[in-house]
Amino acid sequence: MNQIVIEKTEQIAEILKENHIDLWLIFVRETSAAGDPVLPLVYGDSGLTWDSALLFTPTNEKIAIVGRFEVDSAQETHTFDTVISYDESIKPALLQELERLSPNQIAINTSTNDYLADGLSHGMYVKLMEILEGTPFADRVVSAEKVVSALRGRKSKSEIERIKKAITSTLEIYDFAFEKIVPGMTEIEVAAMMRQEVESRGLGYAWPKHNNPAVNSGPDSPVGHNAPTDIQLEPGHLLHFDFGVKENDYCADIQRMVYLRKPGETHPPQAVQEGFNVIVEAIMAAFDLIQPGITGIEVDRAARSIVTGAGFPEYKYATGHQVGRLAHDGGCILGPDWDRYGQTPYMPLEVGQVFTLEPGLIVPGFGYVGIEEDILVTEDGAVFLSPPQQELILI
Numbered sequence: 001m002n003q004i005v006i007e008k009t010e011q012i013a014e015i016l017k018e019n020h021i022d023l024w025l026i027f028v029r030e031t032s033a034a035g036d037p038v039l040p041l042v043y044g045d046s047g048l049t050w051d052s053a054l055l056f057t058p059t060n061e062k063i064a065i066v067g068r069f070e071v072d073s074a075q076e077t078h079t080f081d082t083v084i085s086y087d088e089s090i091k092p093a094l095l096q097e098l099e100r101l102s103p104n105q106i107a108i109n110t111s112t113n114d115y116l117a118d119g120l121s122h123g124m125y126v127k128l129m130e131i132l133e134g135t136p137f138a139d140r141v142v143s144a145e146k147v148v149s150a151l152r153g154r155k156s157k158s159e160i161e162r163i164k165k166a167i168t169s170t171l172e173i174y175d176f177a178f179e180k181i182v183p184g185m186t187e188i189e190v191a192a193m194m195r196q197e198v199e200s201r202g203l204g205y206a207w208p209k210h211n212n213p214a215v216n217s218g219p220d221s222p223v224g225h226n227a228p229t230d231i232q233l234e235p236g237h238l239l240h241f242d243f244g245v246k247e248n249d250y251c252a253d254i255q256r257m258v259y260l261r262k263p264g265e266t267h268p269p270q271a272v273q274e275g276f277n278v279i280v281e282a283i284m285a286a287f288d289l290i291q292p293g294i295t296g297i298e299v300d301r302a303a304r305s306i307v308t309g310a311g312f313p314e315y316k317y318a319t320g321h322q323v324g325r326l327a328h329d330g331g332c333i334l335g336p337d338w339d340r341y342g343q344t345p346y347m348p349l350e351v352g353q354v355f356t357l358e359p360g361l362i363v364p365g366f367g368y369v370g371i372e373e374d375i376l377v378t379e380d381g382a383v384f385l386s387p388p389q390q391e392l393i394l395i
Contacts, residue, residue, distance in 0.1 A: 007157065013057070016057065021144075026038065026109060027127075029049070029051045030049060037115075038117075040249070049067060052064070054080075062079055067085065103137070106142065114145050114331055114344065116330030117148035129141075153322060155352045155353065155376075159324065163323065163385065164386075165250075166244070166246060166247040166248075167386045171386055173201075173245070177190065183233050183260055186233070187228035187230070190215050190233070203247050206252060206327040211226055213242060213243035217238075217239050218367045223360075223368045240258075257371055272366050276369050278306060279371050282303040282307050285302040286299045287384075293349065296335055300318060304336065312361040320358060322353055322355055332345075332353065353377045374386065
């Protein structure tokens with residue numbers, strides 16, 4: 001029994017009621033090659049081969065229509081009240097269930113805003129519309145974007161515990177690295193040391209190993225989704241990390257800052273300390289504003305204005321994104337009104353969502369300052385899922 005699937009599928013009926021959706025239809029095939037991103041939450045790791053339909057209603061009916069040889073797997077999820085099999089075509093069984101349920105709105109997994117709510121392939125969309133052709137249901141299809149966003153975003157108890165465990169492991173590996181880092185090492189060597197620790201613990205990577213961790217030493221290191229380079233760590237460098245592990249299917253995503261002291265230095269240079277302080281202040285401005293119902297663009301504006309108000313250029317990315325089964329877990333973001341983000345900055349925050357807070361800036365001559373914390377939205381506001389970095393780590 002998959003506890004995550006049990007917890008998540010129990011959320012669906014209420015989400016459908018909130019959004020006035022009569023039926024949520026997930027339509028897939030050959031999921032080992034092209035799986036809908038929502039499947040691990042509602043079906044688990046068992047694949048589906050033939051055309052398959054998973055149906056959920058606001059009255060908590062859960063129906064699976066699957067090929068004959070996958071009936072047992074569907075039943076073993078302990079999720080579906082009804083499992084219907086077929087041999088030659090899914091069409092008769094699917095239409096029969098639609099006629100029985102008679103939904104006014106059928107939500108399907110298409111979205112122009114949320115990539116994780118866009119799991120219905122174009123081919124399967126065409127096939128579904130061919131099945132519905134000539135029926136009243138063809139005109140009742142709507143996007144399931146709000147359903148998927150809510151289901152993925154509202155973390156269950158088990159999901160939150162798994163994220164916390166991934167965060168703990170990530171911070172332990174950071175501590176391990178900070179004890180061993182010395183000037184003269186290259187970014188590549190530091191990353192290799194951290195990856196060895198990830199793998200010795202039997203953990204996975206929250207995003208591809210190629211640039212996890214990101215390691216940036218000094219002013220010449222390329223910041224972003226880049227692999228570590230052969231740049232050497234030198235006294236006087238800011239040393240920036242972006243790192244996260246995946247543990248038991250859930251991710252952490254945390255950035256940390258180090259300053260490599262020059263001989264005789266006991267404190268960072270004033271410019272470095274001021275840049276670090278601005279980012280801490282920006283994170284706290286966003287953190288203090290977070291509450292259920294506020295929009296992501298409002299939270300982003302609070303952090304962004306601290307950075308630009310201190311005279312630094314605007315950072316060209318969102319202040320935060322959701323974290324869960326993926327490091328970038330879709331749905332609402334804490335971001336500006338930029339075309340590439342669609343409507344996601346205007347989505348309201350909800351209890352149970354886990355976000356990063358990660359503003360950044362460049363301190364000329366020293367390097368990049370970026371801190372990233374993982375926070376949970378609660379009824380009373382935000383809580384940090386681990387102690388936030390408040391001081392530069394000095395090496």
